[in-house]
Every structure is written in structure tokens, then in C-alpha cells.
Amino acid sequence: MERTEIVSVFQKRIFGLALTIGAASFVMAQQKVTISGTVKDANGGVGYASITFKNQQNNQLSDAALADVNGNYKVELAPGNYNVSIEAVDYKKFTQTIRVEKAGAIAPFIIVSDGKANLNNTTDIQGVVITAASTKPYKVELDKKTYDPSQDIVSKGGSLQDVLSNVPSVSVDTDGTVSMRGSSNVRFLINGKPSALLGIDDGANALQSIPADQIEKIEVITNPSSKFEASGTAGILNIILKKNKKTGFNGSVIGTLGYLPQTNLNTNLSWRKGNFTWFLNGGGGYRESKNTNRNDNYYNNASKIGDQIESHQNSEINNKTDNYNASAGIVYDISEKTSVNASGTVRTFDSQNTGNIDYDYILLNTDNTHTLRKNLGTNNNLAFQGDFGLDHKFDNKGQNLSLSLSLQRNRSNNNSNIKEYDNYSDVTSLENIINQKTLNKNIVLKADYELPIGEVSRLEAGYRLDSNNNNYDNNVQESTAVNPALQYLGLYTFDANYKELFNAFYVQFKSKIGKVGYQIGLRDEQSNVTIDYHNLAGTNPIDNKKKNYNNLFPSVFLSYEFAKDNQLLFNYTRRIDRPRGFFLIPNPSYSDNQNIFDGNIDLNPSYVDSYELGYSISKKKFTINPTLYFKHKTDDTKMLVYNKAVNFEYFDENGIQQTGKRIEFHTKPINLGTEDTYGLDLNFNWDATSWLKFMGNVDVFGYNIKGSTPYETLDVLGNPITATANFSGNGISTRSRLTSTFKIDKTLNLQLQGFYRGGTKTDYQVRKDMYAINFGASKTIWKGNGTLAFNIQDIFNTRAMQSTTYTANSVRDSYMQWQPRQFTLSLTYRFKQGEKVDQPKRKKDINSNASGDDQQVPM
Incomplete structure (x- = not known):
């Protein structure tokens, strides 16, 4: 057995041992x-x-x-x-x-x-605020589940991406892609609203710019009610940021050091006296990351000497990022029934990436060739957001009106300089200079009204306006050995504008008959999309391409309460997956002349009908929530990978210029067929003993995908033909996570977390399984005013994505690791003057988002 195989077996056994030890410890419980x-x-x-x-x-x-x-x-x-x-x-x-x-x-x-x-x-007296903190990190409610990251040691000193990696029912891929129950069509909200904090197509960079210490809780809404926007077929993740509720001046400061090199300093400050509250959250840091990517391609369309029969790509990209963010706001209670709030947020990050990509080309009946591709890229992102709100209580019975306005602006600049060198030469054979600018302006206006009817019933209604305007400015220049002067590539040099205007109305009624609770709702969304597109080549100009949709989205929630904190839950919702603006722009990407992303202006929304049947029981020591789910998706968005053959010039071993055929890989989003997913999602947390706690998530799921599509490619002689891409497939797989927290003494805690995601298989693509183990330790110091935390992400360096993709002319084996093993040490200091306010609740706390809606919480 080879060394790599021995290491792999050892790592998998260690992972299994960690889960087994954790499960066996369930029997060790202390009685209250x-x-x-x-x-x-x-x-x-x-x-x-x-x-x-x-x-x-x-x-x-x-x-x-x-x-x-x-x-x-x-x-x-x-x-x-x-x-x-x-x-x-x-x-x-x-x-x-x-x-x-x-x-x-x-x-x-x-x-x-x-x-x-x-x-x-x-x-x-309507109620009081209880000052003791809950020890349960995971809570189940009628239409959402709430995760409290305060006891999450392995993500202390990290970012939103690290926290999401620990949330039940949520997965984070190695490239920063977030998914819920296997679907990446997740809608992000911050404090109940879309936010400029998460940027435009920023992926992992945006998730890493929000410090974990600023997050109060995360609401996991797998089946959102009609009160929420209908976007996001996988569900909604609502990130609630901290806002101190203590009197006087209070705050905390956290500093972090890590490797790969990482530094962060963040603070949360607040001042509260009488009817006036202000808060300030902010900080910044430096972070390095390393992305490793390998693609091995095997072709079957070679027809003459010089054609490719194999190509092997190995790349390592190093990224350095500086990020800063600040949020400030005020809340003023005009009277016992009315309050207003205003807040502002700014976020910026600058990154520089450098990398080398090695291409080895295996040619038919001739010497192989090698290309070294050097890339230097920069990215600058600047986002602003202003939020204004009013909350009015008509009486003491719960009749409320909430109004909010959010103004957002996000600007992103990406620049790349790419040079290629053939066969280890010092002379540049190709150079690309790419400048991409994106500007997004967004307005969100909301009104929500609540009316109690009797003792147990409530009527809710509201309106929402979303105005979104995206401008894209893309410039690509290229020079080659044959044409050394930089020239614009007309097909990929373009200006585009994407506008969308959504009007939404909803009504929702909730009540209870005996032990049966119910909530029914209906949402109407009118979508108007306009696209303008012009490239330098003058091909396919598009002026005022319009797409209009008007859809109804019902929701039904039922519950049966056997006893307090012991209930059966059923719900149904219909949702929509609207294409991202970037996906609709033709030819939007040219960062790699062999891997090109093509937009599809004819892409349409996908729709999903989602059903859930769950059971929840919560006691002092444990909470268990098994959920059976089924989703039927139509016109699903699939990524079609296909080949194009282009001629290229190369020099043989005698320095003589030759012509061969190079294969380009193109990726294009398309609407295709149906997808059914079903499974059992089991979440639990257990205070097994006074020194041992568990939180776990196991998702056993099945999938049945139907859909195939014809596309244009080339046969072995280079002639155009029509081939078929078959995305159909079915199978069973799993996702699981177990977190064990060990309390050594009253000041020291250790945490071990195991993660596993099973592979999936269709006729088009096979994805291999993936697993990782994380470790964390937390020590309370300075009489409770300080916390020292240390964690290791991916102890065995196994968190990598591997897949095999089959096309008509090729087979591609891919490996990608977004970030290798990391170490982090953080120090938190808390200072306070006041105590938490304990008084009758006069009206709904506008920062609690306790009703589970998508409204009016200031930054």
C-alpha cells in the first residue's frame, strides 16, 4: 500500500473514531x-x-x-x-x-x-427580559431554526464563512459556495434585508469580510413563509448582527492572529440611556489564502498530427486581502409606542492575487508542448448602505406598523494581467490585460402591518419594492507572438446594463385551534427585467430585452403541540430561482482563454414546490428535530460544459512554427428538466453531562434528476456535429456534522468537529466524497472580561472538492482546494458599565427579528 493510501485510511479512521467517541459519550449525563x-x-x-x-x-x-x-x-x-x-x-x-x-x-x-x-x-405587564443566557445553540420555531454561534469555539476569531460551516443543514464548499441541503440557491439577508455587505458576486471574499464576533445569531429558514421574498429555492439565511441591550457604555474588542497569515481587529460599541441608543461596530484585517486547482483532460477528437489528445493543468493562486467594515446607527424612542432608527454601513476590501498555471499538452504523433501562465490580479470593492425605519404600536394588543427604507451601492473593480510562455521560453507568447467594472445600486422599500384578532389569531400584510440596477463594463486586450500589439477582443469587450424591478404584496393569517396551530399566506411578486448589451465586435447587440413575470407563491404551516416544546410540524411553500444578472449577460468572462464562461440571455427562472414534515422536542438537556423533506424543481438551471476547437500556433523543438488544434472549455447556464430531492434531515443538541455537549446534523438524501440537451461540438475530423449532454441520474448520499464540546474546568473548553459529505453521481458528472476535522479551544481570563481562543481548521488538510465530468469529446478530472489547513489565535476583551435592561416589553424589539420576517432591523 502506498504512503498516500495509508494516510488516507488513517485519516478516515480518525474521523470515524471522533464520531464514535462522541456518540458513545451520550450515556454520560448529569441529572438535574x-x-x-x-x-x-x-x-x-x-x-x-x-x-x-x-x-x-x-x-x-x-x-x-x-x-x-x-x-x-x-x-x-x-x-x-x-x-x-x-x-x-x-x-x-x-x-x-x-x-x-x-x-x-x-x-x-x-x-x-x-x-x-x-x-x-x-x-x-406583557413580559420581562430574562437575563440568563440560553445554553442551547440551536432552537426550532414554527417557520425557522435559529443558530447561536456564541458557543462555537472552532470559528472564534474567524469570519461569517467559518460560522456558516458549523450551522446545521448548511454546507460551505471549498470555493466559498454556500448550500442548504445540497442546493446553492440560498438567499442571504443581513438583519432581515438584502445587504451591500455581501457585495456583487464576491463569493468567499464577501463572507470573509464579516467577522464572526459581530454575529449574534443565524436564522435558517428552509421553507420561508409568504412574508419573505420568494427568491432562493434552497431557503434563506438571515444573519443577525449584534446590538448591545445594556445600559450605559458597553463594548468588546477582539484581535486575531493566524496562519496562513491572518490578522484581524474588530470592536462592538454601544451606549444606551433612556430613550436613546447608539452603536458602532467595525474593524479590519489582513488575510492570505491559497487556491490549488488541477484539471486533467482526455480528448477523443484528435484527427491529425498536432491535435491535443490530453492536457493537464496545475495551478496555485495566492491571494492577499485587506478588508475593513464599519456600521453605526441610532435608535430613538419618540414615545412608548413609536421609535425611529437610522444606520449606515461601509465595507471595503482590496485583494491581490498572483499565480502560476502550468499547461502540459499531449499532442498526437508529435512532441508535447508546455505553457506557463502567469497571472497578476487586483480587486477593489467598496460598498455603502443606509437604512431608515419607523416602528409604531397602535395599542397594547399587538397592532403594529413597520416602515423601512434601504439604500445600497456596491462598486467592484477587477483587473488582471496575464502572460503566457511556451516551452520554458523567456519570451511572452501571449498577453491578456483584462479590466472589469461592476456597479450595483439597490433600493428596498418595505411596509409591514400586524393586526391581532382575538386571543390567538393574527393577520399580517405588507408591501415590498426592490429596484436593482447593475452596470457591467468589461475590457479585454490581447497580444500574441504573431500580433505583438495589444488589440481588443471584440467579443469579450462590452458594456451591459441589467435592471430589475420587483413589486411584492403578501397577506398571512395565523391562529390556533386547541393544540393545532396554523399559518396560511399568499405572496404576489411582479418582476420586470430589462437588459442592454453591446460588445465591441458588434455581434448580437441587445437593446431593452425585457422579461416580465407575475407569480403567486402560497405557503402553509401547520403544527400540533403534544406538550410544551413537543410538537409536530408540516409546511409547504412555492419559491422561485431567478437567474443572476451576471448569468444573463452574453460572453461575460474571459479570465482564461481555455476555460470560458458564457452567459445565456434566454435563461428563465426555475420554480420549486417544497414540502416538510418535522418533529421537534426540546428539553433542558436536549433538542431533537428530525425533518422529512421533498422538493420538486422545474426548469432547473444546469451548467453545460462543452468544447470548442480553435487553431493555435506553437514552435517545435527546432524552433519552427507549427499549427495545432487547441480545445477550449466553455461553461453556460441553461434551463433543463426536473430535479426531485428528498431526505431525512436530523438536527440535535444534547448537554450530555456538566462537562460534555453535542450538536449534530445528519442529512440522508436522495436525488432524481431528469434532463438532456443537444449542443454543438466537433467530431474527430473537426466537423461540426450535434451531441447530447445527459444530466439524468439518481442515487442516495449523505451529509453529516458532529460537534463535541468538552468543559475541562469553569474557564477552559475544548471543541472537536467532524464534517462529511457523500459523493453524488449522474451520467454527466461524478462528485467524490469530502470530509474534514476541526479543533478549537477557549479559555476565559481576566475575571470573565477576556477570552483567549485557539482553533485549527481542517486538521488533516482533506477539505477539497474532486469531480469527473463527461462531455461528448472529453473526460475531465478536477481537484480544487480553496484554502489549506489554518491556525488561528484570538483574544477578546469586554468592557461594560451597565447591566442589561430588565423591564416590561413595551413593543416589539426592532433589532430582534423575533417574528421571523425580512424587515426593518437596522445595521
């Missing part, structure tokens, strides 16, 4: 006991008081309770010593130390007035 009591004053029970129990030895064992109308409460605690604090409206803060040893009632807590008028009629 149930205690009960009463909060009283001189006149009797104090209703709706918040009681916080802070464990003196282990903060993870802390918990909180909310007293009922008579002051009674019940809570489950592990045996030990606790500092108890009680807060209620118009009462002084109460503190006491108790010891919990066994189940049963404990002595009443007696609290006293702070001198103001006591509220004996507690029915006016």
Missing part, C-alpha cells in the same frame, strides 16, 4: 432536580418577576425562570451553590445565595418596593 418557590412582597405574590440562578462553579449550569401571575415559579437546576437575583417592575433588585441539593420547594423570596407605586394589577 426540579425546585419550586414563590416571589412575595408584604401583600402577597409578585407576578411576572424574573429570577436568575447563577451557578458559582459553572456558568453553563446557570438558568432563569419567570414567575406566573401569583409569583410562583419552577426550574430545573443541577445540585450546587447559586447566586440568586430577582428583578420586577417597581421593586428593588433582590440578591441572595442558596444551595440546591434535592428536588422540592424552597423558602419564598421576599422583595421590597423601590418607593414607586406598586403594580398590583400585573395584567398590564
Whole structure:
């Protein structure tokens, strides 16, 4: 057995061992006991008081309770010593130390007035904020699942991309592509809205520009209701950024060092007093990455001497990026019923990439040739966003109106200088100079209205306007040994404008009959798209190409509650996958003269009908959420890879110029056939013992793809023929992730995470399986005001994507690794003056996004 095979077997066994040890440890659990009591004053029970129990030895064992109308409460605690604090409206803060040893009632807590008028009629109190933090990283709600990254050690000091790699039901490919349950058509929102923070087609660069420390939670919405925009057939990821809710001046600073070289410094600041709050989040850093890519191509269309029969491409691209971002905003409570907010965001990153690509050409019956391709590229991206909102509460029963306006602008400049050298010569045989500019302007206007009907029913309605304007300016120049003067390539030098205007209306009704809850909704979206395109060659000019769609998108959510935190869930939604503006522009890409991306102006939306049947049970120690799902997709967007043969000049070993046939690979998006996906998605988290926690996700899925299409290519003699690309295929595969957190003592935590994605197979392409193991450690220092964290991403350096693609004239084996193994060390310091505000909730917190909609949360 070769060394590489031995290493591969060892790594896979280590991965299996990590999962096995984690699963076996489930049996090691520490039992909690149930205690009960009463909060009283001189006149009797104090209703709706918040009681916080802070464990003196282990903060993870802390918990909180909310007293009922008579002051009674019940809570489950592990045996030990606790500092108890009680807060209620118009009462002084109460503190006491108790010891919990066994189940049963404990002595009443007696609290006293702070001198103001006591509220004996507690029915006016809508609720209080409980100060104890939840220990559950994953929570299931009617129409979404919420992930809390605060306990995610392996991504501390990292970015949004690192956090998403740990979110259940979400996968991040080696090139930064994010998918949910295998589909990459994911719609991103930040604080409930599309955001300039994520840029235009920036991929991994955009995800890496948002620090993990600025993320409060991530809402995973696999089947969004009619209240959400209908885009994103895979679902929606709503990134909620932090906003401090404590009084006075508070904040934190986090610094990070890592390898490959990485430095980051980020801060979160806030000040709150009375009706006024401001906040400032920002920072920046430097990051290096290395992309390795190999393509081995085998052709079967050679017909004469000099034609290619094989080509082998090996590349290594090194990228250096500086990124900076800042968000500032204010929230002002005009009255108890009305508040306004305004915020602004700026984000920029500059990157430089250098790389060498080696091409080895195996020719028919002649000497082989070699080409070295050197690339120097720069990218500059600058994004602005301004958000304005108003939240008004008509009464104390939940009748609300929310208005928001978001103005966004994103500018991206990409420049490349590419030189080729044949057969190890020092003389340039080809040079490309490429300048690409993209400018996006976006306006989002929203209005949302909520009306309670009776005790358990609610009607919601709203309107949304999206105005999007993308300008593309692409210039490509080329010189060769035959024509040394730089000349524009007319086909790839173009100006294009893409405009889209969406008007959306929705209505939604939710209610409950006994143990059955239901929510039905309908959304109408009118889409108007206009495209202008002109290239320098003057071929296929397009003026005011229009595409108009008007679609209805229903949604149905049902739940049956067996008991508290124990329910059965069913939902159905219809959604749309609109083509990206970049996909509709003809000939948009020429960064590599052998791998070209062609747009398709005739590309149309895809539609999906999505069904889910889930069960959720949540206890103090664990939450389990198995979900059966089925999706039927029509007019699916597939990437067609096809060949074109072009003549090229080369010099033989005697320095004599020869002519051969070179194969270009073209990729083009097309609408094709249907795709059915179905499976079981199981998410769970378990506090197995006081020192061991688990969070896991297992997705066993099947796929059935139908679709084939004819395309033009060449036969072995170089004559044009029509071939067929067959995308059909079916099979079963898996995706899984298990995170184990070990508490060594009250200040030190270790975390081990394993990830596995099974392969897939169709007649057109075979993708191999992929796995990785990550490690993290976190140490609390400086009396809880500091945290020192260390993590290793991809311990065994196995996170790489491998596939084999079959065309009519070739077979391509591909390997790509976006980022090798990384080490990161981070230090967080928290400073504070005030405590969290605990008072009756006067109106919906505009920053909580608690209703699960896509509205009005400021940056």
C-alpha cells in the first residue's frame, strides 16, 4: 500500500473514531432536580418577576425562570451553590445565595418596593427580559431554526464563512459556495434585508469580510413563509448582527492572529440611556489564502498530427486581502409606542492575487508542448448602505406598523494581467490585460402591518419594492507572438446594463385551534427585467430585452403541540430561482482563454414546490428535530460544459512554427428538466453531562434528476456535429456534522468537529466524497472580561472538492482546494458599565427579528 493510501485510511479512521467517541459519550449525563418557590412582597405574590440562578462553579449550569401571575415559579437546576437575583417592575433588585441539593420547594423570596407605586394589577405587564443566557445553540420555531454561534469555539476569531460551516443543514464548499441541503440557491439577508455587505458576486471574499464576533445569531429558514421574498429555492439565511441591550457604555474588542497569515481587529460599541441608543461596530484585517486547482483532460477528437489528445493543468493562486467594515446607527424612542432608527454601513476590501498555471499538452504523433501562465490580479470593492425605519404600536394588543427604507451601492473593480510562455521560453507568447467594472445600486422599500384578532389569531400584510440596477463594463486586450500589439477582443469587450424591478404584496393569517396551530399566506411578486448589451465586435447587440413575470407563491404551516416544546410540524411553500444578472449577460468572462464562461440571455427562472414534515422536542438537556423533506424543481438551471476547437500556433523543438488544434472549455447556464430531492434531515443538541455537549446534523438524501440537451461540438475530423449532454441520474448520499464540546474546568473548553459529505453521481458528472476535522479551544481570563481562543481548521488538510465530468469529446478530472489547513489565535476583551435592561416589553424589539420576517432591523 502506498504512503498516500495509508494516510488516507488513517485519516478516515480518525474521523470515524471522533464520531464514535462522541456518540458513545451520550450515556454520560448529569441529572438535574426540579425546585419550586414563590416571589412575595408584604401583600402577597409578585407576578411576572424574573429570577436568575447563577451557578458559582459553572456558568453553563446557570438558568432563569419567570414567575406566573401569583409569583410562583419552577426550574430545573443541577445540585450546587447559586447566586440568586430577582428583578420586577417597581421593586428593588433582590440578591441572595442558596444551595440546591434535592428536588422540592424552597423558602419564598421576599422583595421590597423601590418607593414607586406598586403594580398590583400585573395584567398590564406583557413580559420581562430574562437575563440568563440560553445554553442551547440551536432552537426550532414554527417557520425557522435559529443558530447561536456564541458557543462555537472552532470559528472564534474567524469570519461569517467559518460560522456558516458549523450551522446545521448548511454546507460551505471549498470555493466559498454556500448550500442548504445540497442546493446553492440560498438567499442571504443581513438583519432581515438584502445587504451591500455581501457585495456583487464576491463569493468567499464577501463572507470573509464579516467577522464572526459581530454575529449574534443565524436564522435558517428552509421553507420561508409568504412574508419573505420568494427568491432562493434552497431557503434563506438571515444573519443577525449584534446590538448591545445594556445600559450605559458597553463594548468588546477582539484581535486575531493566524496562519496562513491572518490578522484581524474588530470592536462592538454601544451606549444606551433612556430613550436613546447608539452603536458602532467595525474593524479590519489582513488575510492570505491559497487556491490549488488541477484539471486533467482526455480528448477523443484528435484527427491529425498536432491535435491535443490530453492536457493537464496545475495551478496555485495566492491571494492577499485587506478588508475593513464599519456600521453605526441610532435608535430613538419618540414615545412608548413609536421609535425611529437610522444606520449606515461601509465595507471595503482590496485583494491581490498572483499565480502560476502550468499547461502540459499531449499532442498526437508529435512532441508535447508546455505553457506557463502567469497571472497578476487586483480587486477593489467598496460598498455603502443606509437604512431608515419607523416602528409604531397602535395599542397594547399587538397592532403594529413597520416602515423601512434601504439604500445600497456596491462598486467592484477587477483587473488582471496575464502572460503566457511556451516551452520554458523567456519570451511572452501571449498577453491578456483584462479590466472589469461592476456597479450595483439597490433600493428596498418595505411596509409591514400586524393586526391581532382575538386571543390567538393574527393577520399580517405588507408591501415590498426592490429596484436593482447593475452596470457591467468589461475590457479585454490581447497580444500574441504573431500580433505583438495589444488589440481588443471584440467579443469579450462590452458594456451591459441589467435592471430589475420587483413589486411584492403578501397577506398571512395565523391562529390556533386547541393544540393545532396554523399559518396560511399568499405572496404576489411582479418582476420586470430589462437588459442592454453591446460588445465591441458588434455581434448580437441587445437593446431593452425585457422579461416580465407575475407569480403567486402560497405557503402553509401547520403544527400540533403534544406538550410544551413537543410538537409536530408540516409546511409547504412555492419559491422561485431567478437567474443572476451576471448569468444573463452574453460572453461575460474571459479570465482564461481555455476555460470560458458564457452567459445565456434566454435563461428563465426555475420554480420549486417544497414540502416538510418535522418533529421537534426540546428539553433542558436536549433538542431533537428530525425533518422529512421533498422538493420538486422545474426548469432547473444546469451548467453545460462543452468544447470548442480553435487553431493555435506553437514552435517545435527546432524552433519552427507549427499549427495545432487547441480545445477550449466553455461553461453556460441553461434551463433543463426536473430535479426531485428528498431526505431525512436530523438536527440535535444534547448537554450530555456538566462537562460534555453535542450538536449534530445528519442529512440522508436522495436525488432524481431528469434532463438532456443537444449542443454543438466537433467530431474527430473537426466537423461540426450535434451531441447530447445527459444530466439524468439518481442515487442516495449523505451529509453529516458532529460537534463535541468538552468543559475541562469553569474557564477552559475544548471543541472537536467532524464534517462529511457523500459523493453524488449522474451520467454527466461524478462528485467524490469530502470530509474534514476541526479543533478549537477557549479559555476565559481576566475575571470573565477576556477570552483567549485557539482553533485549527481542517486538521488533516482533506477539505477539497474532486469531480469527473463527461462531455461528448472529453473526460475531465478536477481537484480544487480553496484554502489549506489554518491556525488561528484570538483574544477578546469586554468592557461594560451597565447591566442589561430588565423591564416590561413595551413593543416589539426592532433589532430582534423575533417574528421571523425580512424587515426593518437596522445595521
